[in-house]
Amino acid sequence: MNIVSGLLNTAILSGGVLALAGLGELLAERVGVLNLGVEGLMALGAVTAIATVAATHDPYIGFLAALAVGAVAGSLFAVATVLARASQVLCGMALTMGGLGLAATIGRTYAGQPAAATFEALPIPLLDRLPIIGPALFDQNILVYLTYLILPFVLQALLFRTRHGLTLRAIGENPAACDAAGIRVIPLRFIYVVLGAAVSASAGAYLTLGFVPSWSDGVTAGRGWIAVALVIFAGYRPWRIVGGALLFGLVNALGYLAQARNWGIPSAFLSMLPYLVTMLFMILPALLARGRFTLSAPAALGVPYYRDQR
Structure with a gap:
């Protein structure tokens, strides 16, 4: 594998983590709920997958277990924010801190140990032999195909090609009007917050099963916060999230390449480069919103809905 193909391969693997987390956050934000607990959810999913695989030696069961734990944590968050109407910002921060702390406690047993089983590459015949892009794009594990080829198509079709998707977007814009039209706002918000948390x-x-096959405290390294920023930068659209995730992945891959090739760039700068890019992407939406690139958030995002006040 040459340098370009290796760089692209690392970018795709690294970006997939952010894409999957961002698509989960998108589900919650499209119905008007801001979930800042993505970092904690990712940590819980990572340690759950490692612990489950250690017991079962099956990465698919580990992945399903992570989905289940995310759904449970998302249900608690939804009860607090959707039903009890507590502050979404504070609850999200509590979910992040609680998730990180619980994951660190559970993960002590598995710290530094390689994953007992991981997702193996599933090459696509013929396509994986294409020069440069073949090994990087078509010789990946099933999670990469799910993240880049299946889930964005499904969410794009759901949100922008179906009546149900129109309903979800309307709930994020004007829940009172939806409620007056007979749409069950609270149940739908609850369901999609839970689904989004599971995906995140x-x-x-x-x-931990497809990119860095091990657990260590802090393995998420702020990726959850980058995913939240990515959703904003992407204008709350699935395919833009995937494209932005690839860009972040490329930044990470360049950092790895610079260290491996000893380009003389300080390692501290390479480590903080993804976060500098994140700050830049938080500023860009305000500038791009003046043009044709629509970046406006759902109007009711972060606002609790009180049915008796509609």
Whole structure:
């Protein structure tokens, strides 16, 4: 594998973690709920996957376990924010801190140990032999195909090609009007917050079973926060999230390449480069919103809905 193909391969693997976490966050934000607990959800998913695989030696069961744990944590978050109408920001921060702390406690047993089983590459015949792009694009594990080829198509079709997707977007814009039209706002918000949390937690399983095959405290390394920023930068659209994730992945891959090739760039700068890019992407939406690139958030994002006040 040459340098370009290796760089692209690392970018795809690294970006997939962010893409999966961002698509999960998108599900919650499209119905008007801001979930800042993505970092904690990813940590819980990562350690759950490692612990489950250690017991079962089956990465598929580990991935499903991460989804289940994410759904449970998302249900608690939804009860607090959707039903009890607590502050979404504070609950999200609590989910992040609690998730990180619980994952660190559970993960002590598995720290530094390689994953007992991981997702193996599934090459696509003929396509994997294409020069440069073949090994990078078509010789990946099933989670990469799920993240880049299946889930974005499904979410794009759901949100922008179906009546149900129109309903979800309307709930994020004007829940009172939806309620007046007979749409069950609270149940739908609850369901999609839970689904989004499950998908975000599965990004942690992707991290420890498909990208970095081991657990260590802090393995998520702020990726959850980058995923939240990525959703904003992407204008709350699935394919833009995937494209932005690839860009972040490329930044990470360049950092790895610079260290491996000894380019003389300080390692501290390479480590903080993804976060500098994140800050830049938080500023860009304000500038791009003046043009044709629509970046406006759902109007009701972060606002609790009180049915008696509609």
